[in-house]
Amino acid sequence: MYGYEITQAIKELxxxxxxxxxxxxxxxxxxxxxxxxxKTESMHIGKRVRKYxxxxxxxxxxxxxxxxxxxxxxxxxxxxxxxxxSAR
Amino acid sequence: MTLIDSQIDFILSDIKRRGxxxxxxQEEVLDHICCLMEERFPKDDFQTAYQKALTSLGSLKALQxxxxxxxxxxxxxxxxxxxxxxxxxxxxxxxGITFLLLPLFILIVMSEFLIFAVLFPLMPFGCFxxxxxxxxxxxxxxxxxxxxxxxxxxxH
Numbered sequence: 001m002y003g004y005e006i007t008q009a010i011k012e013l014x015x016x017x018x019x020x021x022x023x024x025x026x027x028x029x030x031x032x033x034x035x036x037x038x039k040t041e042s043m044h045i046g047k048r049v050r051k052y053x054x055x056x057x058x059x060x061x062x063x064x065x066x067x068x069x070x071x072x073x074x075x076x077x078x079x080x081x082x083x084x085x086s087a088r
Numbered sequence: 089m090t091l092i093d094s095q096i097d098f099i100l101s102d103i104k105r106r107g108x109x110x111x112x113x114q115e116e117v118l119d120h121i122c123c124l125m126e127e128r129f130p131k132d133d134f135q136t137a138y139q140k141a142l143t144s145l146g147s148l149k150a151l152q153x154x155x156x157x158x159x160x161x162x163x164x165x166x167x168x169x170x171x172x173x174x175x176x177x178x179x180x181x182x183x184g185i186t187f188l189l190l191p192l193f194i195l196i197v198m199s200e201f202l203i204f205a206v207l208f209p210l211m212p213f214g215c216f217x218x219x220x221x222x223x224x225x226x227x228x229x230x231x232x233x234x235x236x237x238x239x240x241x242x243x244h
Contacts, residue, residue: 002116002119003116003119003120004119004120004123004124021146022117022120022144022145022146022151023145023146023147023150023151023154024154026113026116026117026151026155027151027154027155027157027158028158030112030113030155030158030159031158031159031161031162034158034159034162035162042115045119046093046096047093047096047097047100048096048115048118048119048122049115049118049119050119051112051115051116051119
């Protein structure tokens with residue numbers, strides 16, 4: 001996915017609840033690229049160059065790790081605050 | 089709206105003028121602005137759509153700064169700069185210790201200079217005086233001749 005596509009995908013998945021601004025998206029993408037968690041493929045569209053980002057092998061492992069951490073955090077918060085979490 | 093080459097060139101030059109210096113980020117911001125203009129503001133004219141897209145993006149200079157900061161704090165660059173910081177800290181520490189000890193060092197050197205340049209030459213004179221003015225067999229002082237000692241003081 002490329003930058004604009006990522007912002008639109010997040011907006012659609014969260015039904016507009018979360019909007020990633022470009023000011024935070026591109027620094028995050030470049031940071032993950034520098035950490036070798038993402039790789040890019042460039043495609044020329046006329047005079048424009050579109051960069052598609054994909055996860056590397058290390059990126060996929062890190063993704064799983066982060067998701068597990070967040071899941072544990074949610075379980076802990078649920079227990080701590082006696083929350084009833086439900087999907088809208 | 090479909091953007092033509094001259095409009096894309098204009099957007100790219102304006103992005104550079106507004107502070108995006110990294111070529112990788114220029115390409116991405118250009119593509120992002122073009123996507124915004126084509127999909128969100130298709131019915132507006134070029135200038136209006138461009139201004140709306142720029143407003144949506146915010147400060148491009150700040151975007152460049154944030155991106156640079158993140159890159160510098162990530163991966164190998166982070167390791168490199170942290171090593172550089174440690175080197176500078178070590179150099180400053182050595183300089184600090186040197187300048188702290190320098191007055192002490194100078195005092196020590198000066199005292200050594202005083203010892204070697206002033207006191208040591210006096211030692212032969214002291215030895216000469218001791219060995220020529222003391223009669224070791226009788227344990228008596230040997231006086232100077234009266235011409236040397238104007239008070240006619242005689243030590244026995």
